[in-house]
Amino acid sequence: MKDRLIPVTSISSGIEQPLTPDIHCLPIQVVNVCFVGSPVHPHDWVLVDAGMPKSADDILATAQELYGENNKPKAIILTHGHFDHVGAVEELVEHWDVPVYAHELEMPYLTGEMDYPEPDTSVEGGMVAKMSRMFPNEGIDLGSHVHPLPADGSVPHMPGWQWVHTPGHTQGHVSFFRESDRSLIVGDAFITVKQEYLFKVLTQEQEISGPPRYLTTDWDTAWESVRKLEALKPNLAVTGHGYPMAGEELTENLAKLNREFDTIAIPDHGRFVDNDDK
Ligand SMILES: [Zn+2]
């Protein structure tokens, strides 16, 4: 199991160096979940996002490996409620009995009131877009377990972190930023894998990319969110899909994505794209 944990390291100097000893990232099939909290002095930790459906056992095993037995997280914090980020959350909540936090605008999708729009299978993006018709878009119901993130920008049980509203991919999408070492947990506001490879387990070619296309509903706002994240000047970005990116590589790629968002990120055609000749 341990060799599957993505080392959150910098290789820009040619030598792998741990950047943050308290963020561990576990890729479950094609989506990352983050364990935030130091395993060396195991006390408080939180889980950010909850992976694909049926991944609860994987997450529980990794949690035990990192933090020891019977050391449950203080909370589960969600970047957004898409199926690939909340897949195990109901099972984990039942198992751990911990609160879940998400942005207020994401609440309806987490309390059974609303479903996300159906994925756009017509969007530019190759097989993944076509495959996306199989992706569940139904909201889940966490009932009284789920709470809105505090209005003051703080993140429960993640001291030193702030949540940043990064809508566009979903209305209530958030990213998490820690000023002290400029770490950023991005969610799907941007990703570091090519769109076509998004849901291919074996070929995850690294390339900065906009949010996953078939589910992104507001592209202008998504661009605005990337601008907001670039302005934070992150030194490390752990994205919902793809490998973490750090240092100069991150700075350059994020600047490029921001500059060329209309060509890199926004699909040429699709249901959620403004059409000039409509
Ligand atoms: Zn998503």
Ligand SMILES: [Zn+2]
């Ligand atoms: Zn995702």
